[in-house]
Structures are given as C-alpha cells and as structure tokens.
Amino acid sequence: MTRSRRHFLRAVGAAGGVGAMTSLTGCGADSGQSTDGASRTNGTAPETSTGESTTTETTTATPAPEQAVDRRLLMEGTDDETPLVRIDAPEAGPTVVLVGGLHGDEVGGWRAATAATEWTIDAGSLVVIPKAAIRAVEARQRMHPEWGNANRMFPLDAEPRSPLGTALWEAVEASDPDYVVDLHSSKGIYSESAYYGQHVFRTEGLAAATTETIEYLNAEVVPDSRPAYEFTQAPIDVDYEMLVRKANHELGAETALFEVTEKNLDTETQVAWTTAYVEKLLDVLGVRAMDRSEE
Ligand SMILES: [Zn+2]
Numbered sequence: 105m106t107r108s109r110r111h112f113l114r115a116v117g118a119a120g121g122v123g124a125m126t127s128l129t130g131c132g133a134d135s136g137q138s139t140d141g142a143s144r145t146n147g148t149a150p151e152t153s154t155g156e157s158t159t160t161e162t163t164t165a166t167p168a169p170e171q172a173v174d175r176r177l178l179m180e181g182t183d184d185e186t187p188l189v190r191i192d193a194p195e196a197g198p199t200v201v202l203v204g205g206l207h208g209d210e211v212g213g214w215r216a217a218t219a220a221t222e223w224t225i226d227a228g229s230l231v232v233i234p235k236a237a238i239r240a241v242e243a244r245q246r247m248h249p250e251w252g253n254a255n256r257m258f259p260l261d262a263e264p265r266s267p268l269g270t271a272l273w274e275a276v277e278a279s280d281p282d283y284v285v286d287l288h289s290s291k292g293i294y295s296e297s298a299y300y301g302q303h304v305f306r307t308e309g310l311a312a313a314t315t316e317t318i319e320y321l322n323a324e325v326v327p328d329s330r331p332a333y334e335f336t337q338a339p340i341d342v343d344y345e346m347l348v349r350k351a352n353h354e355l356g357a358e359t360a361l362f363e364v365t366e367k368n369l370d371t372e373t374q375v376a377w378t379t380a381y382v383e384k385l386l387d388v389l390g391v392r393a394m395d396r397s398e399e
Contacts, residue, residue: 112226175189198282207237216381255344291367304337304338324380
C-alpha cells in the first residue's frame with residue numbers, strides 16, 4: 105500500500121465513516137506499542153534445544169495483500185449475457201454496487217462503469233455491472249429490444265419483471281450492498297428543463313456524500329464558463345420501478361442515480377464527468393482514494 109493510500113484510510117477511519125471498522129494496523133494511529141520485535145523480551149520463554157534464536161518477521165517487510173477480483177457472467181449462455189466484476193480490497197470497508205447500461209444509449213454511464221472494472225480499490229468491495237442491459241447497449245438504444253425500459257423492471261415488494269430483471273436483482277441482492285449507484289445520462293439539464301441531466305437523485309444516507317461529491321464536480325470538473333452545467337441533487341422523489349428504489353426499499357442500501365447531460369457535451373466529456381463522479385464518491389465513501397499517483 106502506498107503512503108498516500110495509508111493516509112487516505114486513516115483519514116476515513118478518523119472521520120467515523122462506514123470504513124471506520126477498517127483495521128489500521130501499521131498506521132501508527134492507535135497505540136505506542138512497539139512492533140519492531142527487537143524490543144520485546146520474554147524472560148519466561150523456554151530456550152529451544154538447539155539454542156538457536158527465533159526470528160520474528162516484521163510487518164513492514166510483508167507486502168500489502170492484493171485485492172481479489174472475481175469476473176463472471178450474468179444470464180450466461182443467453183442473448184442477455186453480461187459481465188459482473190467483484191473487487192474485494194484487503195482492507196474492510198463498505199460494499200458499493202455500480203451499475204451502467206440499463207439504458208443502452210446512455211454511453212457515459214456504461215463506459216465509466218466499464219473502466220471501473222479495472223480499478224484497484226483500497227477498502228471494502230466494488231461490484232460492477234457495467235452493461236446491465238447489454239442488448240440495449242449493443243444496439244445503442246434506450247430500450248431493451250425484448251423487455252423495454254430496463255430501469256422499470258424493479259417493482260417494490262414484488263418479483264422483478266423479465267428474466268434479466270430477476271438476474272440483475274439477484275446479483276445486487278447477493279452482493280449485500282451498503283450503496284447502489286446507477287449511472288445514466290439525459291438530453292437536458294434538470295435545473296432548466298424537465299430532463300434529469302447534471303443531477304443526482306439519492307437517498308438520505310447519501311445526501312452528505314453527494315453534497316461533497318457535487319461540490320467537487322462543480323468546482324473542479326465543470327468549467328466556470330458553463331454555470332448552467334453545475335450539478336444539483338435531490339431525494340429520489342419519483343415512483344418509477346427503478347433499481348435504486350427497490351435496493352433502498354428491500355435491501356436497506358443507500359442509493360443514487362447519477363445523470364450527466366448529453367446537451368452540447370461530447371461523449372468523451374460525458375464519460376469524463378461520470379468517471380469523476382464515481383471516483384469522488386468512492387473517495388468520500390472510503391473505498392478508493394482519488395490520488396493514485398504513488399500506485
Ligand atoms: Zn437512463
């Protein structure tokens with residue numbers, strides 16, 4: 105682990121976030137007890153028959169354990185076959201499920217999520233379903249060709265609509281998420297139209313993290329020359345049968361639905377802004393430090 109990421113984890117733990125249970129052994133934050141071995145004595149220990157002294161490995165000589173990555177396929181063997189990638193960090197922390205591609209023409213979301221499947225994280229788990237409605241993604245169209253609107257397949261307290269809805273829901277449920285984040289894009293801008301672009305819908309448990317995240321986006325990512333593009337947020341106040349509502353209602357996960365705008369914004373910038381949102385949110389949640397410079 106790099107120095108910058110140690111600092112990140114210590115800061116997250118001190119802030120009392122979800123990652124506060126993380127073991128911070130070696131970070132020197134919690135006791136004055138020596139760990140160098142050489143200063144430890146035990147006069148009652150029996151000597152070995154060979155007379156050889158035993159050596160104690162120092163923790164600093166042990167390389168940091170690597171994250172575990174599990175790649176598998178949902179709906180395997182069908183036209184809806186789509187990847188799921190689970191990344192488990194060696195440090196404890198929250199579990200975040202990241203979904204892209206429920207709407208296939210919303211490129212920023214599924215491209216940003218696809219990139220996240222290759223990330224290294226610092227704590228907790230990141231579960232990514234980058235192209236949830238892969239037939240819609242491959243057709244670059246909003247609607248799934250067989251099941252229609254893939255983000256209306258999740259009625260509360262009822263079975264999901266379609267085999268795809270069931271497979272996605274079972275994967276989210278099995279992940280036991282603390283957070284579920286669903287990435288979208290929109291033709292307009294929420295603050296000036298009926299469209300949802302440049303906006304984050306979130307549950308109450310993600311309000312503070314969303315505030316910190318969009319303050320960063322508005323200060324560092326959205327150009328000063330485009331004030332109308334500043335991100336806003338609000339509670340999830342619609343009754344659509346969306347994944348983020350079902351995950352909050354039935355699993356108790358805190359959830360967010362992110363919408364970048366497509367209005368006069370090229371695809372690469374949509375991807376970049378969506379990626380910046382995910383990176384900052386994961387940083388705030390204590391899963392992955394944004395500063396990877398020492399990696
Ligand atoms: Zn959408």
